[in-house]
Amino acid sequence: MGAPARAIPHASSRAAVLDVIRAAGTISRVGLIQATGFTGATISTVVRKLIEDGLVLETGRAESTGGKPRVLLQLNQSSRYAVGVHLDHSGIAYVLTDLGGSVIARMTRAGAGTEEPPAVVQRMAAEVATLIEGVGVDEGRVLGIGLVSPGPLTPAAGMGPAPPIMRHWEDFPLDEEVRRATGLPVVLGNDATAAALGEYWSGAVSGSSTFAAVYVCTGIGAGILINGIPYHGTSGNAGEIGHVCLAPGGPECWCGARGCTEVMAGPAAVVGLRSESER
Ligand SMILES: [Zn+2]
Incomplete structure (x- = not known):
């Protein structure tokens, strides 16, 4: 909660508004206009539909800054x-x-x-x-x-x-x-x-929308986001760093090559090193 609204391109104005509400925690309709750049009429229509569908709730009012206090909106988490x-x-x-x-x-x-x-x-x-x-x-x-x-x-x-x-x-x-x-x-x-995407979506990656997250499970891979959008490259597998060669004469990998990142630094290699040092 409280992560800043992010300029992720969305399929529809509905998705964009929903995402801004999610990222903001609570936000007024005026706040939505400022965050999305949509017109007041669009925000009004989209928000009305989101409330009708049970996705968004009105939750109290913001402290007045002089005028009429603004109604705050939040996600209906359990909807x-x-x-x-x-x-x-x-x-x-x-x-x-x-x-x-x-x-x-x-x-x-x-x-x-x-x-x-x-x-x-x-x-x-x-x-x-x-x-x-x-x-x-x-x-x-x-x-x-x-x-x-x-x-x-x-x-x-x-x-x-x-x-x-x-x-x-x-x-x-x-x-x-x-x-x-x-x-x-x-x-x-x-x-x-x-x-x-999860790191980005949850706000764990603060302020930066272009980054790579190295992911270690059975193998080693990386997720790459550029301006908040997953980058797959022409091969569709730009983040597949597991089979980049680290040591030309290294141990053989299942892919047929030698000295791959995965075979040198993957969980199996780390566990192997550890049990060797304990021997
Ligand atoms: Zn390999």
């Missing part, structure tokens, strides 16, 4: 929810968040491992249902699933060149299959990019 899923071969993490992005429930289950993708998707659908039921949230208030996995991702669907343990996921239409199994809209992304 909508979203599911976040992080799929990895070593674990699948689930969260349920409210409209403000606060985590309401969290659970971790067995990873994809060597299971066949259709079986994992069926299990994920059941686990998402368990998560939602556990909180007692009306399913109609759940907007959809944000699904991330280690990159690289192909732009169409599925994962691109994957580590050997997840190679059978290559070209599997993951988002489409999860959508079918859960009945919820699915947005598929790269976990490192999602982590970078």
